[in-house]
Amino acid sequence: MNELLRRLLFLPEQASTFARDVDNLHYFVILTTFVMSTAVGLTAIFFFIRYRRRSETQTTPHIEPKAWMEALFVGVPLIIFTAWFFLGYREFVRQYTPPIDSMDVYVMGKKWMWKFAYPDGPNSINVLRVPAGQNVRLLMTSRDVIHSFYVPEFRVKMDVLPGRYTQLWFNATTPGRYQIFCAEYCGAGHSIMRGEVIVLKPQEYEDWYSSQKRGLADRQDGQPTALDFAPPLGNLVDQGKRVAADQGCLKCHTTDGTRHIGPTWLDLYGRREKLSDGSVVVVDEAYMTESMMEPAAKIVEGFQPVMPSFQGKMTAPETAAVVEFIKSLQSDAVRTGPSEGPAYAPIRGR
Amino acid sequence: MRLSEADSHALSGASPVPDYLHDGTTVMSWLNTRDHKRVGVMFLVSVIVFFFVGGLFALLIRFKLLQPGPFFMDALSYNRMFTLHGVVMIFLFLIPAIPSAFGNFVLPLMLGARDVAFPRLNLFSYYLYLTGAAVALWGMIHGGADTGWTFYTPYSSTTPTQVAPILLGAFILGFSSILTGLNFIVTVHTLRAPGLGWMKMPLFVWSAYATSVIQILATPVLAITLLIVTVERIGGFGLFDPARGGDPVLFQHMFWFYSHPAVYIMILPAMGVISECVCAFSRKNPFGYKAIAFSSLGIAFVGFFTWGHHLFVAGQSVFVGGAFGLLSMFVGIFTAIKVFNWVGTMYRGAISFKTPFAYICGFLYFIVFGGMTGVALATTSLDIHWHDTYFVVAHFHFIMVGASVMAFLAALHYWFPKMFGKVYHEGWGLVAASLIILGFNATFIPQFLLGNFGMPRRYYQYPEHFQALNVASTAGATLLGFGFLLIVIYLGIALKWGSRSTESNPWGSKGFEWLTASPPPTHNFDEIPTITQMPHDYRTHEPSGVIRVA
Amino acid sequence: MSHEAEAGLPPGILGHHFSSLARQNEAARLGMWLFLATEILLFAGLFTGYAVYRFQFPEAFAECSRHLELTLGTVNTVVLITSSLTVALAIHFARTNRPRAAAACLVITILFALAFLGIKAVEYTAHFHEKSLPGKYYAFEEVKIPGAAMFFSLYFLMTGLHALHVIAGMIVLGFNCWHTLHGRYSSRYYTGLELGGMYWHLVDMVWIFLYPLLYLI
Numbered sequence A: 001m002n003e004l005l006r007r008l009l010f011l012p013e014q015a016s017t018f019a020r021d022v023d024n025l026h027y028f029v030i031l032t033t034f035v036m037s038t039a040v041g042l043t044a045i046f047f048f049i050r051y052r053r054r055s056e057t058q059t060t061p062h063i064e065p066k067a068w069m070e071a072l073f074v075g076v077p078l079i080i081f082t083a084w085f086f087l088g089y090r091e092f093v094r095q096y097t098p099p100i101d102s103m104d105v106y107v108m109g110k111k112w113m114w115k116f117a118y119p120d121g122p123n124s125i126n127v128l129r130v131p132a133g134q135n136v137r138l139l140m141t142s143r144d145v146i147h148s149f150y151v152p153e154f155r156v157k158m159d160v161l162p163g164r165y166t167q168l169w170f171n172a173t174t175p176g177r178y179q180i181f182c183a184e185y186c187g188a189g190h191s192i193m194r195g196e197v198i199v200l201k202p203q204e205y206e207d208w209y210s211s212q213k214r215g216l217a218d219r220q221d222g223q224p225t226a227l228d229f230a231p232p233l234g235n236l237v238d239q240g241k242r243v244a245a246d247q248g249c250l251k252c253h254t255t256d257g258t259r260h261i262g263p264t265w266l267d268l269y270g271r272r273e274k275l276s277d278g279s280v281v282v283v284d285e286a287y288m289t290e291s292m293m294e295p296a297a298k299i300v301e302g303f304q305p306v307m308p309s310f311q312g313k314m315t316a317p318e319t320a321a322v323v324e325f326i327k328s329l330q331s332d333a334v335r336t337g338p339s340e341g342p343a344y345a346p347i348r349g350r
Numbered sequence B: 001m002r003l004s005e006a007d008s009h010a011l012s013g014a015s016p017v018p019d020y021l022h023d024g025t026t027v028m029s030w031l032n033t034r035d036h037k038r039v040g041v042m043f044l045v046s047v048i049v050f051f052f053v054g055g056l057f058a059l060l061i062r063f064k065l066l067q068p069g070p071f072f073m074d075a076l077s078y079n080r081m082f083t084l085h086g087v088v089m090i091f092l093f094l095i096p097a098i099p100s101a102f103g104n105f106v107l108p109l110m111l112g113a114r115d116v117a118f119p120r121l122n123l124f125s126y127y128l129y130l131t132g133a134a135v136a137l138w139g140m141i142h143g144g145a146d147t148g149w150t151f152y153t154p155y156s157s158t159t160p161t162q163v164a165p166i167l168l169g170a171f172i173l174g175f176s177s178i179l180t181g182l183n184f185i186v187t188v189h190t191l192r193a194p195g196l197g198w199m200k201m202p203l204f205v206w207s208a209y210a211t212s213v214i215q216i217l218a219t220p221v222l223a224i225t226l227l228i229v230t231v232e233r234i235g236g237f238g239l240f241d242p243a244r245g246g247d248p249v250l251f252q253h254m255f256w257f258y259s260h261p262a263v264y265i266m267i268l269p270a271m272g273v274i275s276e277c278v279c280a281f282s283r284k285n286p287f288g289y290k291a292i293a294f295s296s297l298g299i300a301f302v303g304f305f306t307w308g309h310h311l312f313v314a315g316q317s318v319f320v321g322g323a324f325g326l327l328s329m330f331v332g333i334f335t336a337i338k339v340f341n342w343v344g345t346m347y348r349g350a351i352s353f354k355t356p357f358a359y360i361c362g363f364l365y366f367i368v369f370g371g372m373t374g375v376a377l378a379t380t381s382l383d384i385h386w387h388d389t390y391f392v393v394a395h396f397h398f399i400m401v402g403a404s405v406m407a408f409l410a411a412l413h414y415w416f417p418k419m420f421g422k423v424y425h426e427g428w429g430l431v432a433a434s435l436i437i438l439g440f441n442a443t444f445i446p447q448f449l450l451g452n453f454g455m456p457r458r459y460y461q462y463p464e465h466f467q468a469l470n471v472a473s474t475a476g477a478t479l480l481g482f483g484f485l486l487i488v489i490y491l492g493i494a495l496k497w498g499s500r501s502t503e504s505n506p507w508g509s510k511g512f513e514w515l516t517a518s519p520p521p522t523h524n525f526d527e528i529p530t531i532t533q534m535p536h537d538y539r540t541h542e543p544s545g546v547i548r549v550a
Numbered sequence C: 001m002s003h004e005a006e007a008g009l010p011p012g013i014l015g016h017h018f019s020s021l022a023r024q025n026e027a028a029r030l031g032m033w034l035f036l037a038t039e040i041l042l043f044a045g046l047f048t049g050y051a052v053y054r055f056q057f058p059e060a061f062a063e064c065s066r067h068l069e070l071t072l073g074t075v076n077t078v079v080l081i082t083s084s085l086t087v088a089l090a091i092h093f094a095r096t097n098r099p100r101a102a103a104a105c106l107v108i109t110i111l112f113a114l115a116f117l118g119i120k121a122v123e124y125t126a127h128f129h130e131k132s133l134p135g136k137y138y139a140f141e142e143v144k145i146p147g148a149a150m151f152f153s154l155y156f157l158m159t160g161l162h163a164l165h166v167i168a169g170m171i172v173l174g175f176n177c178w179h180t181l182h183g184r185y186s187s188r189y190y191t192g193l194e195l196g197g198m199y200w201h202l203v204d205m206v207w208i209f210l211y212p213l214l215y216l217i
Helices: A003-008 A018-052 A065-095 A201-222 A236-247 A285-293 A317-330 B001-012 B026-031 B036-065 B076-112 B119-141 B163-190 B202-234 B248-282 B289-305 B318-346 B356-377 B380-386 B390-420 B424-453 B464-499 C002-006 C021-056 C058-066 C070-095 C101-128 C148-181 C191-216
Strands: A103-110 A113-117 A123-125 A126-130 A134-141 A147-151 A156-160 A166-171 A176-182 A195-200 A272-274 A280-282
Touching: A003 A018, A003 C148, A018 A065, A018 A166, A018 B356, A018 B380, A018 C101, A065 A236, A065 B318, A065 B356, A065 B380, A103 A126, A103 A147, A103 A156, A103 B076, A113 A126, A123 A126, A126 A166, A126 A201, A134 A147, A134 A156, A156 A166, A156 B380, A236 A317, A285 A317, B001 C070, B036 B076, B036 B119, B036 B390, B036 B464, B076 B119, B076 B163, B076 B202, B076 B390, B119 B163, B163 C021, B202 B248, B202 B289, B202 C021, B248 B289, B248 B318, B248 B356, B248 B390, B248 C021, B289 B318, B318 B356, B318 B380, B356 B380, B356 B390, B356 B424, B390 B424, B390 B464, B424 B464, C021 C058, C021 C148, C021 C191, C058 C148, C058 C191, C070 C101, C070 C148, C070 C191, C101 C148
Parallel strands: A103 A134, A126 A195
Antiparallel strands: A103 A113, A113 A123, A134 A166, A147 A156, A147 A176, A176 A195, A272 A280
C-alpha cells in the first residue's frame, strides 16, 4: 500500500526515519483532499442535472440554510483541518528537536556550493558522508545570501541564513547516494548548487573517517580540501587549482573551453576580450585581479554581471595562485580569426 | 437638472441620454473621464494586456523547461523571466484585475449610486497604475530584476540587476491599490441607495469591501518594506543586511505581512464574482447569505495572522511555527463555508449551463483542491518537504489561475453584455472554457507531482528524472495559451461586429447592477432606485420586481 | 449644478453623485481617516524595525540616542505642537467666517513647518560633519558599538520620511490657504480645510512618537 501510493504520488525513496511518517500523513492529507474536492464536484454535477433550467422565466423558492447545516459546514472542515494540524505538528516538533546523541557536521552554503566540516578535522565540498542509522545534526550558516538545504529522500529542509546558525537533523536508514538541492533562490547558479549525501554502512564510514584524519582525504575522491588542512602544497598552479575549486570559481568558469555562466579560463590569459561597453581589453594579470575584486567593473560582452566580489574573501597569495592557475590553462590550438597587430605578447610561466 | 435635460430631449425629439460609451468619443473624453465605468473599462483593457505579457513570460519559461540542461536561454535570462512573470501577474494583473476593473464598473451600479465617492481620485488611481507599470516596464527593458517576485534579502539588496525600478514600480502600484480600496470603502459607507441596508448588499459588494480593508491595512507595510530595500540598495542602510547587523528574516516577516493578505486581495473579489454568478445562473437566492458575507470579513481578518506559514523552514521557533500553522487552518474553514454555500445555492435552483457557469464549475473544483493543498502546506511537517518546491507553485497557481482567473473569465462573460451591450458567441465560449480547464489541469497537476518528487522551484537546470513531468506541464501550458487566445478573438469579434443585445438583461439576472440599462447611461440611474428586496430574489420573474422607483 | 446652488454653495464643491453636502462631508472625512490609517501603517513598518533592533542592540541604541541634540529635538517638538494649535485655530476662524484670520494662521503654520525643517537641517549637517551616517557610511568616532550604524539608519529613515510628510503637509496647507483667501471656506463648508488640518495633526502625531523613541529613551 505504502509503495503503491508512494509511486502514484511520485514521492522519492524513503531513506530516513522521518520519511515513512511524513509520507503516511501525506497520504492521509491528499486522500481527504481528493475525497472532498470530488464530493463537491459530484454534488455540483448532480444539482446541475437534477435542477436544469426548464423555462426562461422559471421561478425558484427562497431557501435559507438551517442552523444544523451551518454547523456542519463549519464543523466538518474544522475537524479535518484540526486533525491534520495536530498530526502534522507532532511530527514537526520531532523534526525540529535534534536528539542529544547526534553527531554534528558544520555546513556552510555559499554561491553556489556546499561545504561540510566535521568537528575534529576532515572536511569536504559538495559531498557529505554520514553513517547509516546514526542521528546526524547539521549546523548550517551561509557566507552570502539565503540558501536552503534540501534532501528530498530524507524529507528534510532548512534555510541556511547568513549571520546566524540554523540546525537540521536526520537519521539516514539506507546506504546510498542522495542528491542535495538548494531550495531557496540564490541567483544564476541556484539550480546547479547541488551536492550529494553519501550514506555509508557504519563500518565503511569509520574506515573513511579515519583515513580522512590521516590526511589522505583529498587523494581519495579528487575533492580538494580547504587549505588549512591540506599538506604543504607544491607549485602555485596546483595551489591555484585548489583555491579555485574551494572558492567556487569552477561553478561558473570552465577550464575546457565550454561557455558557462562566466567566460572559460582556457586560453583566457592573453586573450583580447571585447567588453560590454564596446572597448577591448587584453587579459593580463591586472585585469584578472581586478575582475576578482571588482567583477562588475569590466564585463565581457555577452556575459551578465553576476559574479560576486572576492574582496576580503581571498588572501593575496590565494589570488596570485588563481592567476597562475588561469595562466597555466593554455591549449595548443592554433589561434583562429584574423590576425591582429602586435599586442602584448603573453609571457608563459615565469 | 435631469428634469430639464429630459425636457430638452422631449423638445428636440432626440434619443434619450446616451450610454456611457457614446457620451463623448474623443480620446480625451476617456483619458479625462470621471466616470467609474470608463475607469473600469480602461483598467480592464490594461490588465488584459499585462495578462498576456505575463503569460508570454510563462510560456517562455515552460519552453525552456522542456530540456533539463541549458537550452533556449541562459540562466540569468531565465531568472529574469520568472521574476517578471511573477511581478507582472501579481502587481499588474491579479491585484487590480477584479477590484479595479470589474469592481469599479459594477460596485456603484450594485449600490444604486451614480459614481464612486471620489471620482477624481479614482482616475488618479488609474494613472498611478499606469505610472507604476511604466516604471516597472522601464526596469524590465533596462536589465530586469532576477530576484523572484518575493525580493528576498540579502539577495535582492546585492544582485547587480535592475531591482530598484521594479521595486519602485511595485511601490507606486501599491498606492494605486490603496486608493481604489479607500474609494470603495467610502462608497459602500456613504452611497448606498435608499433601502439598501448592509444586510441587503450584493455579495460581490461584501467581498469587495473585505478586499478593500486588506488593501488599506496591508499595502502600506509592503510600501515601506520595498522602500527600505531600495535605500538599502542605493544607500547601503543595512536594515536587512547581516553584514551590518541587519536581519534578513525581518524582511520576510514584513514582506509576508503584506503578501499573504495580498493573496486574499486576489481571491476575495473572485469569490464575490462567483457568489453573483452562481445565483444568476441558478436563478436562486444565495444559500446562507450571512455566512458568505461574514466569511469574507473573516478571511480578511484572519488573513493578517497567518504570514508565518511562509517561514516554517526559515529558522523561526517550533512554537511560532505551530501558532501560525493553527491560525492558517481558520482561513481554510472560512473558504470551506463559502464553497458549501455556493453548492447549496444550486439546490432546487434552475441552472443554465452558459459559459460563466462552466467557469464556476472549474472554480469550485480548483478552489477546493487548491485550497485544501494550501491547508496541507500549512500542516507544519508536510511543509518541510514541500516548501519552495513545485508543489507550492502548483498550489498557488490553482488558487491564482484556477480560482482567480476562472472568476475573472466568468465575470468577463457575465458582465460583457452589461459593459458593452453586445453578446458573444456562446458555442466558442464553451469551447474556450473547456480548453482552458483541460489545459490548466494538464499544466499544474504534473507540477504537484514534481513537487512531491522533490524538484525545487526557480530551477533553470534540473536532474533528468524530472523531465517527463516537465514536458507534460509545458504541453498543458500550450493548450492553456490557445484557450486564452481564443477568448480574445471571439470577444474582439463580438465587440466589433457582434449583434447588439436586444434585452438589457440577457441573463434574466436579478443582481442590482442589472436595474439600469446595458450599457448604462453616464450617470447610471435617471432616478436613484429604492431597494425593497434582497438581491437575487427569484420568487417572481418580473424583471423589475425588486425595485420600486421612488 | 442646480443642487449646489440650492445649498447656496460656490460651484465645484458638491459632487453630482452626492445627495447632500452632509453626506459628502461624511464621505470626505471617512476617506481621510482611512488615508491616515495607511500613513500610520507606513510608519508602523519602521517602528517594527526599531523595536526589533532596539531589542537586539539595547546599549548601542541608548548610547546613540544620547548623542543626538536633545535641545534641538525638544525645540522641534514644541514648534510642531504649536503649529498644530495654529491649524486648529485656522479651522476655527474659517468656520466663524473670518477668512483673513484663518489664512494668517495657515501662513504661521507653514512658517513653523519651515522652522522645523530648518532645525532638522541643522541637525543633519552636524551628523554629516561627525559622520554619524546610516549603514556603510557610518564613521562616528564617539560611538563604536555594533548596532550604532543601525540606529542611524533608522534615525535617517524615520526622520527623513517624516520630513517628506512635513513637506507634503506644507503643500496641502498652502492650497488650503489659497482657497481660504479665495472665499471657498465659510461656516457652510470648511471640510477641505478640516481635512488638511487632520493631515497636519497626523504629521504632528508621528513626530510625538519619533521624539521619545529617538531622543529620550
